[in-house]
Amino acid sequence: MGPMTDSIAWNNPLRDPRDLRLPRIAGPCSLVIFGVTGDLSRKKLLPAIYDLASRGLLPPSFSLIGFARRDWTNEHFIAFVKEAVEQRSRTPFKEATWENLAKGIRFVQGTFDDAEAFTRLSDTVQELDRDRGTRGNHAFYMSVPPSAFPTVSKQLAASGLAKSSEGAWRRVIIEKPFGHDLQSAKELDRVVSEVFDPSSVFRIDHYLGKETVQNLLALRFANAMYEPIWNSNYVDHVQITMAEDIGIGGRAGYYDGIGAARDVIQNHLLQLMALTAMEEPVSFSAEDLAAEKSKVLSAVRLPSNLQDHTARGQYSAGWQGSTRVGGYLEEKGVDQSSTTETYAAIRLDVDTRRWAGVPFYLRTGKRLGKRVTEIAVVFKRAPHLPFENTAVRELGKNAIVIRVQPDEGVTMRFGSKVPGGSSMEVRDVSMDFSYGRSFTENSPEAYERLILDVMLGDPPLFPTTKEVNLSWKILDPIEEFWSTLGQPQPYRSGTWGPTEADEMLARDGRHWRMP
Amino acid sequence: MIIDMPNTHTSEIAQKIDELHDERGEAATGRVLTLLILTRDHNLEEALETANTASREHPCRVIAIVPDASSDIDPDKDDSNLSAQVRFGADAGAGEIIILRPRNGLVRHQDTLVIPLLVPDAPIVAWWPTNPPASPSKDPIGAMARSRITDAMNSDNPEATMERLRGNLDTADVDLSWTRLTVWRAMLASMLDQPPHLPILKATVSGPKNFLPLDLLRAWLRLRLDVPVELKTVDDATAITAVHLEREDGELSLARPDDNQAMVSFPGQAPQPISMPIRSDEDCLSEELRRLEPDDVYGEVINTGWNLLYS
Numbered sequence: 001m002g003p004m005t006d007s008i009a010w011n012n013p014l015r016d017p018r019d020l021r022l023p024r025i026a027g028p029c030s031l032v033i034f035g036v037t038g039d040l041s042r043k044k045l046l047p048a049i050y051d052l053a054s055r056g057l058l059p060p061s062f063s064l065i066g067f068a069r070r071d072w073t074n075e076h077f078i079a080f081v082k083e084a085v086e087q088r089s090r091t092p093f094k095e096a097t098w099e100n101l102a103k104g105i106r107f108v109q110g111t112f113d114d115a116e117a118f119t120r121l122s123d124t125v126q127e128l129d130r131d132r133g134t135r136g137n138h139a140f141y142m143s144v145p146p147s148a149f150p151t152v153s154k155q156l157a158a159s160g161l162a163k164s165s166e167g168a169w170r171r172v173i174i175e176k177p178f179g180h181d182l183q184s185a186k187e188l189d190r191v192v193s194e195v196f197d198p199s200s201v202f203r204i205d206h207y208l209g210k211e212t213v214q215n216l217l218a219l220r221f222a223n224a225m226y227e228p229i230w231n232s233n234y235v236d237h238v239q240i241t242m243a244e245d246i247g248i249g250g251r252a253g254y255y256d257g258i259g260a261a262r263d264v265i266q267n268h269l270l271q272l273m274a275l276t277a278m279e280e281p282v283s284f285s286a287e288d289l290a291a292e293k294s295k296v297l298s299a300v301r302l303p304s305n306l307q308d309h310t311a312r313g314q315y316s317a318g319w320q321g322s323t324r325v326g327g328y329l330e331e332k333g334v335d336q337s338s339t340t341e342t343y344a345a346i347r348l349d350v351d352t353r354r355w356a357g358v359p360f361y362l363r364t365g366k367r368l369g370k371r372v373t374e375i376a377v378v379f380k381r382a383p384h385l386p387f388e389n390t391a392v393r394e395l396g397k398n399a400i401v402i403r404v405q406p407d408e409g410v411t412m413r414f415g416s417k418v419p420g421g422s423s424m425e426v427r428d429v430s431m432d433f434s435y436g437r438s439f440t441e442n443s444p445e446a447y448e449r450l451i452l453d454v455m456l457g458d459p460p461l462f463p464t465t466k467e468v469n470l471s472w473k474i475l476d477p478i479e480e481f482w483s484t485l486g487q488p489q490p491y492r493s494g495t496w497g498p499t500e501a502d503e504m505l506a507r508d509g510r511h512w513r514m515p
Numbered sequence: 516m517i518i519d520m521p522n523t524h525t526s527e528i529a530q531k532i533d534e535l536h537d538e539r540g541e542a543a544t545g546r547v548l549t550l551l552i553l554t555r556d557h558n559l560e561e562a563l564e565t566a567n568t569a570s571r572e573h574p575c576r577v578i579a580i581v582p583d584a585s586s587d588i589d590p591d592k593d594d595s596n597l598s599a600q601v602r603f604g605a606d607a608g609a610g611e612i613i614i615l616r617p618r619n620g621l622v623r624h625q626d627t628l629v630i631p632l633l634v635p636d637a638p639i640v641a642w643w644p645t646n647p648p649a650s651p652s653k654d655p656i657g658a659m660a661r662s663r664i665t666d667a668m669n670s671d672n673p674e675a676t677m678e679r680l681r682g683n684l685d686t687a688d689v690d691l692s693w694t695r696l697t698v699w700r701a702m703l704a705s706m707l708d709q710p711p712h713l714p715i716l717k718a719t720v721s722g723p724k725n726f727l728p729l730d731l732l733r734a735w736l737r738l739r740l741d742v743p744v745e746l747k748t749v750d751d752a753t754a755i756t757a758v759h760l761e762r763e764d765g766e767l768s769l770a771r772p773d774d775n776q777a778m779v780s781f782p783g784q785a786p787q788p789i790s791m792p793i794r795s796d797e798d799c800l801s802e803e804l805r806r807l808e809p810d811d812v813y814g815e816v817i818n819t820g821w822n823l824l825y826s
Contacts, residue, residue: 010712013739014704019812021697021802025705053790056698059705060779060787096775097790133784135709167710437545437574 026052026455028061029137029169030104030128032121034112034152035144036066037080040175044206045143046081047088048447053101054091055444057452061133063104065124069111077107090445104132112144112151118159125161136168139454145254146177149188153195162195171454173202176267178463180258181479182472189465202454203463207268207373209446210453212404215435216275216375217284219402219410226400227280229379231354236397238360239376239513240272242404243368245320247493248342252333260312261344261475261482264364268373270297270471271463272404273360276375277350286459290467297470301349306481308507313343313498315367316490325367325493341488342366345501346478347508359508363501367493372515373404391424399513409434517606520599525631528599528613532632535603535611545574546610546634548804551641551656552579553625558669559614562644567608568797573804574609576634580625580656583618592619597628626655638662638807642800646670652685662807664800666691668727677727681817686809692727693813694799696755698791699732702769703758706779713762715740721747722755729755734820735812744824754793 015022031049033041052058066077082102086093106124110117128134140156142149153172156162164170172192179185192201220226229235242264248255255263274293281288303309316327328334328342343365350360379398392415399413410433418425435443453459463471489498496512505511516535520528550570552562559581566577596619602612617628633639641651641660651657651665667676667690680690707715718736722729729746732755737744740760749756757770765782772778777791 010708010710012704012707012712013715013741014700014707014736016739016812019700020806020808021694021810021812022701022704023697025701027705027708056701056789056791060789094790100776100788100790103788131785133781133787434545438547439573 023055023057024452024456025057026059026062026452027137028059028133028135029139029455030063030065030125030134031139031141031451031455032065032067032125033141033143034067034148035142036077037068037070038143040143041066042080042084043088044445044447045141045451046084047090048445048451050085050089050093050098050101051091051445051448052452054089054094054097055448058101058455060100061104061128061135062101063106063128063132063134064101065106065108065121065128067108067110067117067121069109071109072107074105074107078102078105081105090448104128112148112155115155115158118155118161122159122161136165137170137455138164139171139173141173142175146174146179146188149174150191153191157195169200169457170196171200171202171457172196173204173450173454176203176205177258177262178203178267178468179472180262181476182469185468185472189468193465198465199459202450202459203468204450205267205271205463206446206450208271208404210449211443211446212408213275214284215408216272216402217289220276221280230377232356232358234379235355235358236378236380237358237508237510238273238276239378240269240276240360240362240374241376241513241515242268242364242373243371243496243515244364244366245368245371245494247315247320247325247328247367248331248334250332252331256334256338256340259340259344260342260364260366261346261479265344265346265362266471266475267463267468269362269364270474271467272373272375273348273362274467276377276402277352277355277360279354290464294464294466294470296350296352297467297474299351300474301351302474302477303347303349306478309347309504310478310482311343311345311498311501311504312341312482312485312488313365313491313500314338314340314488315342315365315493318367318493318495320367320494321370327490327493328366337487339483339485339487341482343368343488343491343497343501345497345504347504348474361505361510361512363497363512365491365497369494369496370515371406374515375402375404376400376513376515377402378510378513387424387426392426394428395426396428401513401515403434407434407436409436516603518601518603520601522596523599524597525628528601528615529631531601532611532613535601539604546576546637547573548575548638548640548807549629549632549634550575550577550804551629551639551660552577553641553643553656554579554581554645555584556581558645562642563602563612563614565644565796565800566612566642569800569804570608570610572801575640575804576610576632577607577612578629578632579612579614580629581614581616582622582625583616585618589619590623594619597621624655626659629656630659640664640804640807642666642803644669647676647680649679650683651680651688652683661687662803663688664691664803665689668692673727674725677817681821684814684817686811686814689803689810689813690727690817691796691799691803693731693810693816694802695728695794696732696735697802698794699755699758699769700735702777702779702789702791703736703760706760706767706769706781709781711764713764715742715760715762717742717745717761719745719747719757719759719761720755721749721752721757721759723752724748724750726752726755730821730824731816732758734824735816737823738816738820 278292345363395415401411412431415426416429491498600614638661642664647665648654651663670676760767778786780786
């Protein structure tokens with residue numbers, strides 16, 4: 001089904017695999033956004049759509065339908081989209097581009113439990129097929145809380161929107177969280193796959209954009225110098241960090257009871273870990289990649305003593321850089337006795353020949369020192385150092401640090417002789433590569449790529465149901481153990497987390513990097 | 516920052532660049548390529564401006580070679596009296612610019628003139644914004660380059676230039692007339708992606724008279740579609756104005772009557788507008804710098820495709 005299989009049968013004479021210049025332009029289609037008035041839509045999705053249009057990657061028939069509760073007319077909605085675009089688009093705002101885009105914008109007012117609203121949506125979609133030539137191709141973006149997925153899915157099914165005619169496609173885009181434990185993830189999957197074919201479900205993780213995944217793959221598998229040392233013979237341990245400097249903001253309703261591990265470790269960090277630890281995939285197709293990632297995730301072993309090898313914390317009041325901030329329990333909407341962790345660190349081992357005895361330390365937290373996501377592969381010390389002890393006193397372990405954000409790039413840490421001086425002295429230095437400096441200032445936003453991939457039917461490199469389930473299998477026992485403990489250890493805002501986390505690494509004779 | 520260096524040597528220029536990098540605390544190793552611009556004075560500033568914009572996407576070192584065109588030049592004289600200018604920071608996009616004005620005997624040895632100034636271990640791109648040498652791949656500068664960009668349309672005699680370039684084509688050569696077509700080609704290809712997938716019976720391209728990109732577009736369509744491709748001249752046009760493709764079920768067309776907006780029509784459907792601004796030289800140069808690999812399709816179009824049209 002869909003244009004992918006169709007285009008195999010049809011050999012477009014103007015296409016040539018050697019013709020790498022031609023950008024991929026999406027075919028006729030529309031994008032329906034549920035929760036279009038939300039933050040994500042306003043700040044990311046709508047500007048990304050404009051940017052795609054201004055880069056000439058959207059078809060002339062492209063249409064955008066907003067679905068929301070507000071009592072708006074089309075004109076209201078168009079004004080809302082325009083404002084969002086003017087504020088946030090990456091490419092310069094051009095009236096002509098906007099005018100073309102605006103012609104295809106529609107608004108459908110309604111709530112998710114209102115069957116009539118979905119009938120109106122269905123009518124709008126048909127109108128677009130008829131008048132703008134979207135040809136029955138429609139993508140549904142669920143920018144709504146997961147609790148609303150079942151209702152929306154059922155309504156889409158009931159109104160006939162979930163099924164497409166021959167040669168056309170329907171796709172659904174859902175964002176994390178994919179459930180809050182294995183059971184709920186399976187339930188969510190069941191609900192969505194009842195309505196949509198698994199190949200039409202695009203689970204996306206904007207944070208771990210395709211660009212990042214592909215950068216990591218290129219670094220590991222396009223080069224000769226990393227792979228030979230990418231194993232337990234040389235690697236001492238791996239640290240994967242995702243730190244945020246902000247608190248939970250107004251998201252208490254979502255965050256409280258979920259916590260850092262479910263919010264971040266289950267998806268982002270375990271995915272980064274899988275990409276770091278996996279074997280070379282047969283090809284870079286989504287399927288082969290998922291196979292390798294699943295292998296790693298299924299080889300993960302939890303520490304036998306969870307008390308010693310996990311840590312959690314909750315931010316308390318303090319100064320975040322130069323701003324005074326309150327603690328988690330003081331946040332609006334958070335229960336005074338909440339045991340939700342805002343910092344989580346865990347040790348995982350991978351039971352494969354490549355990684356035997358190499359611990360992977362995963363940590364994430366809110367209100368930490370700064371915003372940073374990185375993968376640090378820390379190497380063993382050289383087996384023999386032909387220097388005086390005093391010469392290498394300041395020499396740390398070599399490391400390759402893959403910076404995911406901000407300032408995406410790679411840093412290598414190694415020892416170098418301190419120039420001059422009367423005695424030999426070796427100290428750590430950094431060698432740096434940054435995508436931003438070596439390539440473009442204008443790389444597309446993750447969402448531009450995501451939305452375009454969905455419209456092109458290009459399978460994302462994101463978690464399959466199997467990976468999601470495997471990740472919950474890893475996290476569930478930890479969550480279960482944590483639920484037997486009381487209050488997480490408080491840590492002062494703006495620091496690098498609770499002392500518990502430092503002790504956790506100290507037990508293994510290691511320490512956290514300061515990113 | 517613009518620094519004039521009259522009567523200088525390449526070693527002094529190299530040293531100056533290093534000094535400026537040191538002063539600004541940045542590493543020159545971030546440059547991903549060297550862009551060599553071979554041009555004349557009258558076109559220099561325009562070319563540099565284009566390069567500056569392109570360099571924001573591809574941080575590069577730009578070296579412009581502008582041989583002294585005054586009448587007292589004697590190629591047999593050894594006195595080179597090299598005058599140079601180095602531009603940095605706000606005056607040089609995301610890299611640095613070196614302008615070299617060789618005279619006398621040095622004019623014949625431009626390759627060894629730039630060798631000490633190239634970004635180490637990085638690709639070299641040569642760009643002739645106006646008149647290219649007869650055979651870019653045999654030119655001393657061209658021979659060093661990984662990619663050779665010409666712009667026959669801006670040469671004194673576009674047809675004759677293109678004819679020479681065709682005759683001497685090497686896989687690393689490309690002319691910006693081809694790059695100017697990318698958006699048209701992409702749109703046309705995506706139009707044919709859509710069902711019904713019927714064969715094209717005939718094509719027509721419209722645009723100005725004696726317009727190289729139009730000829731290339733025609734050659735491409737002739738080659739790929741294997742049908743007659745008619746040429747319709749539009750007198751006051753400055754760029755390609757339309758492509759019509761005839762099919763059993765009617766006509767598909769992509770028309771750009773004005774500078775920004777194009778209309779796409781499919782048989783039985785109302786035409787739809789899409790923004791499709793005329794490509795700037797910056798866009799074209801950026802595209803070339805993004806892809807440094809040989810373009811086989813271009814080679815086929817200007818040889819096989821061209822021959823299908825004109826023989």
